[in-house]
Amino acid sequence: MSTLTKPNHIGRKISRIRELRDMKQEALAQALGTNQQAISAIENSETIDDQKLAEVAKALGVTVEAIKSFSEENMISYFNSFHDNSINNGQNAAYPIYNFNPLDKLIETFHEKEKLYERLLQAEKDKIEYLEKLLKK
Template sequence: MAIELGDDWSQKRISLLESKEVIEPELLSKVANALKVPEEAIKNFDEQAAVTYFNTFNDNSFSNSNGTFHANYCTFNPIDKWLEVIEENKKLYERLLQSEREKVEILKSKG
């Protein structure tokens, strides 16, 4: 927002502005333009209403063939699952390696 308001604005100055109870009308207009919102939206802002509004959002953007999938209902740790797969791959590799060793021994004993 400091960039939008101009060169003489900094993050510190924005923080001071945020802590003000009353903002001059000309400055309010500049802030509203920088945020791309109507001045009335800032004048009538209610923090509790905004929190309530955003807490009502549900992200239903994930879906599968069984309907809606909610990412916050994940019952497993994906990293743990990934580590399990790695361990399973190691075991499969060891069994394959043992099988190859046995084949070599059989070929040596026949030859």
């Protein structure tokens, strides 16, 4: 028997879509109100009943038809066309444009961390001073 994935293996398609959405089996299981083992069983099934497929599609944020017609080639084409359209239309829903420099945010975070450390250090100094006063009495 061939080791290639069968083109109509719904479980494999669900698995690949889940991976592309950067979702773990546990997260999908939680969204469906089940456990990770059930998701594993679904992903190993060649067929799934329509009701369960609709639930999985909803949890993955795709349509049932998208799962049924899924292929790697279609996905690459879809993402490329979506990216091109979003740039051309000025809408970047899938690829947000941030209006800040990440290095500036990193430096800002570092300064906040310094301030928190200084406050913690001052609190410890205040505690020591208070305890020394208590010992002198």
